[in-house]
Amino acid sequence: MSRNRTPPGTPGLLDREDEALKPLAERMRPRTLDAMVGQQRLLAPDSALRRAVESGRIHSMILWGPPGCGKTTLALLLAGYADAEFQAISAVLSGLPQVRAVLDEAAQRFAAGRRTVLFVDEVHRFNKVQQDAFLPHIERGTIVFVGATTENPSFELNSALLSRCRVHVMEAVSTDDIATALRRALDDPERGLGGMGLQVEEGLLREIAGAADGDVRRALTLLEIAAELAAEEGGVVTADTLVQVLADRTRRFDKGGEQFYDQISALHKSVRSSNPDAALYWFARMMDGGCDPSYLARRLTRMATEDIGLADPRAQTMALEAWDTFERLGSPEGELALAQLVLYLASTAKSNAAYAAWNAARRDVREHGTQEVPMHLRNAPTKLMKQLGYSKGYQYDHDREGGVALDQTGFPDAMGERVYYEPVERGMEIKLKQKLDALREARARARRGGQRD
Template sequence: MPKATRKNRSPFQQHDDLLSVDRTAMRPLAERMRPHTLDEMVGQRRLLAEGSALRRAVESGRIHSMILWGPPGCGKTTLALLLAQYAEAEFVAISAVLSGLPEVRAVLAEAAQRFAEGRRTVLFVDEVHRFNKTQQDAFLPHIERGTIVFVGATTENPSFELNSALLSRCRVHVMEAVSTDDIVQALQRALDDEERGLGGQGIVASAESLREIAGAADGDVRRALTLLEIAAELAADEGNSITPHTLAQVLADRTRRFDKGGEQFYDQISALHKSVRSSNPDGAVYWLARMLDGGCDPVYLARRLTRMAVEDIGLADPRALQMAVDAWDTYERLGSPEGDLALAQVAIYLASTAKSNAAYMAFNQARSDVREYGTQDVPLHLRNAPTKLMKQLGYGSGYQYDHDAAGGIALDQTAFPDAMGERVYYEPVERGLEIKLKEKLDRLRTQRRQARGED
């Protein structure tokens, strides 16, 4: 390989220059162990498998603008560096958190100058979803002209966070959380590597210890390597061996991936709701525990569980709504962690009991008719007549007091505006209490049709 000059230094060398003057002692282990080839990357087998479209493009240097969507520590930055390396392009990184439009314009101007000189630029934009529409639009003409190969990294769903113009000019590649087995492989490599890793320090760690670290990292390779580095520092006092005592100190505060306002949040509340709906109490209590563990506001969960009692259980088991409200009240009285059990209890009950969305569907259909028919007059016989004038105008005329009718129901009396005719919204299901409601309503509806001469 020719000696690196200012213009042909690899993206990793350029990246190293930005990080630290001393590239060995001062850089974190996670940075030192960043893969320098596609074969060194762990995880992402679907995306970077031998013969895959993206791998062929990278290895041939025919790279394209893209959005890398995935959780923290799955390799988005590393893949961007590799794109630049294989394409022999300049690598430039900016963060949407730290950079504004002036910085973006300066970077694009430099890229345009390189393009004029016959050199390509891979522009890596970390957390691209934090740029607003105007800032995102600034990249569009440069992507179209080929001035830059745009690589945006995001942990959020691009469909919601990026504008359609930018998405139309980039391919979206979904990256997955790295499996525990793959993270163990990365940890072992760091222990063995004498040049970039801990190989020269004589650190000893069992397979069980590495797996425990990998599990605590929760799919994040960078986090796993950071935990290993901390454990290695503590191991110096225990004969260079990473013991259970060492791990207890390092892993004392485990946290799982959870974004209280992002994609994971909505995915998990969706999983909880659908587990309740499909009568799977085990799945429901799992997702409830996941969300509580991730820091979700328990009052939000209480509100959503109450919604589930109305939408998905309904009149098949009217007790469910009261239980949900009681659990909400119990949580507000006890707080966490005691009140969490009340939420778990109601989640299990909601998932276990009979289900019906008949009331929910009936209300939606009634609202649809309200929009379609507009402001219809209330039939005279249903109007209130508190004054003499109103009675003279016919308000309340013809109303039949149901308690005086045979069977307690005036069967030939309509409850709808004349322009609409009689409607049927509520169709009980044959589950739970609605079995009895269905029998009664089917009988009454038949009798009403007969009374109106429709049967």
């Protein structure tokens, strides 16, 4: 739990000795809205949120964005501009007893005429009961609730809490903006590294900014590590220094969260759009982020059946073979088989006709209930069944001209003929369409002739 009564622009939350013990990212935390990097859309001078914050008319909100984009900083600034008490809890570390204790303190403070900005980090980690505990206090104005989450609030937060808060979407900070934050840290002699006389070429500084992958806090941490290493080498950050600092860098990827589902959606839609280059990029992104290759193999097989189907039946076979190849070879050798599959699926002809036909047939099954099998289609293995008319009138197609009994229906009598499968004029379905169109027209003529007779 932390508190802040300090308005923006003053020396800090603690005394200077304590400040010196903090990590660089904490020391360089912006003290005004103008000092924040990124979030130009959300905090533009004429934006509603900017005007509300600067006037002190703050509201309860959910800040949704990736790590290191400024959610905690913005919450601190809200309290500072509104001259309110700042309290912070983490949903990872706090339970309901801690939440109630904080809310009781806020209620006492409210009764004394002072507002409280309650910042709840990782709010999506709280369950429904814990989230509900905040509701009456938000309604009464006891607290200005600020929840921070990296997950989609629509899925992770209950509707009652969402209805009492505005959701503000924060974006990953650009490389240019992160580079600006790094330069400020290098030049600031009081809170930053200005007193070290550190030398960093602009190209190397931007490499650190790019390696942070949209996370300002991470960039400042990397710079601080580089500065410690450079102090032992004459105060110059070199390319060799960065090799050590950035050796274990990873990209942002949440194996079960919003980013995960956004990226698999991008991969699927790139395959569907016949864009092999984009599809390969998203596949590489997910592999780089640590996605389970077996999951990707399963999803690629689904794409082969759903979006390619009978336009190229080889796609499903290739998908299963690529999956089997990966299972046999493992990483990294087996990854190439999946990459080749991605390229093939995205490049070949597409058709969802089989998928659409399957859904249409299932819909008819649900809507028409349990229809009786027509007598001529029933099996008649016993004498009694033959006497009851089972199989009576059935025409053996191989004995008919062209190998098809055109005037024989395959549907229940109450339903009549149905057309589910409509092949597209792409890939192998071109020939299937020509054949089926001719058969369906011949069946229609046969039925019309039978009705006249």
